[in-house]
Amino acid sequence: MEQISAAFSIDLRRLSALRELDRRGSLARTAQAMRLTPSAVSQQLTALSRELGVPLVERKGRGVRLTGQARIVLQHADVIAAQLERVRADLAAWGQGHRGAVTIGAFSSAISGLLPAALAALAETRPDIEVAVVESQPPDLFTRLDAGEIDVAVAVDFAEAPASTDRRYTRTDLLTDILDVALPATHRLARLDRVPLRKLAADPWIVGDAHSCCGAVTRSVCAAGGFTPEIRHAVNDWQSLAALVEAGAGVALVPRLVQPLHRPGLVLRAPEGEPPTRHVFAAVRAGAEGDPVLTAVLERVGTAAAQTLER
Structure with a gap:
């Protein structure tokens, strides 16, 4: 050429x-x-x-x-x-930066367990900032961030997310979210304080889509435990998942970010050994971290994350 x-x-x-x-x-x-x-x-x-x-x-x-x-x-x-x-x-x-509009893209459990506190704080201290929230996950979440459709991405580190060294984004670590085992109250292991994951290898599992952050994390945690789960039900909504567990349809891993799930027929137990976790972070387009409006939003999201860890 x-x-x-x-x-x-x-x-x-x-x-x-x-x-x-x-x-x-x-x-x-x-x-x-x-x-x-x-x-x-x-x-x-x-x-x-x-x-x-x-x-x-x-x-x-x-x-x-x-x-x-x-x-x-x-x-x-x-x-x-x-x-x-x-x-x-x-x-x-x-x-x-006296006024501004920010769109936050986030996965579902961050929307329910993290963003409400951040939005409430913004409404009280920075009513001049208009915030919109959309549910999205990698890779589409970062495609939308690149395109300017969203300004802040809140995501979990997993295979579909960009690498932590990706120069296109400036990242802020938010929290490490621990996952607990959700069991029917009548389950044979429900009385244990800590549940060995290996003993659930023969149980039916309720797991999110493989391309979702929690679905991917659950599969990798089970693999690290030495087994491939029999996925009986594919469910991404946490309340629906909890209802199925309560009904005895299977077991699941549930992040603490979406707890408590108030259901009398469901118990949550810590896994035995090193607890499974997922890393939650926020990202903006590289170079945008100097925007005072975005800085204010990220500060409130970070504070909400710190308060979540203290619960």
Whole structure:
């Protein structure tokens, strides 16, 4: 491909398509995430390749893969995106951050167990900040963060989440959430103070979807315990899961972030040994951490997390 002059420009929307392809791995998944057709994504990448004067994708079987030049572009893309966020943050700081609107994306148990206290504190101390909450999980949560649809992502570290070293985001550690064993009150192990997970290997399990944070954590905890759970019921809603456990339909792992679950026929017991945990963090786009409105929101979320640990 013919190299063009050093005065070339880059369309940021096309650059976003390249970043999303890197994350998703295929044109079809990239198109779905960006709400475009695969043909439109391909056209964006072709146009970006033409702008830069280098090939960005190459055929691999029935799909595509990124070229070495694309990897170089992506390294600079992260810096460009972070710098644009710093511009936005500096402008917000110039305006002293007296007013603002923030959308928080979070997984369901963070919405129920963490955000209410943070929103109440914001309503009392910063009524000038308008906050909206949407339920979302990785990887879509971070696609929406990249696109500017949300401003703060609250997530759990698991396979679908970006690496802690991902330069596209600035992370804030919130809490380490412990998971307890949920059993029917009539279960043979219900009277134990601590339950050996291995002794539940033959029980039916109630587990969330494999792509959900808790579903993934439960599977990995059971694997570490030396068994693959027989998943009888696939349930993502915690109240529904608790109702099934109470009815004797199976056992489950329940994070303390969603407790207490007030059901007389259900008991919660700590697992024997090192307790299974999940790490909860908040993330903003790299460069946006200087935004005074976002800083205020993150401070309240962090305080709510600290109070949750004290419960």
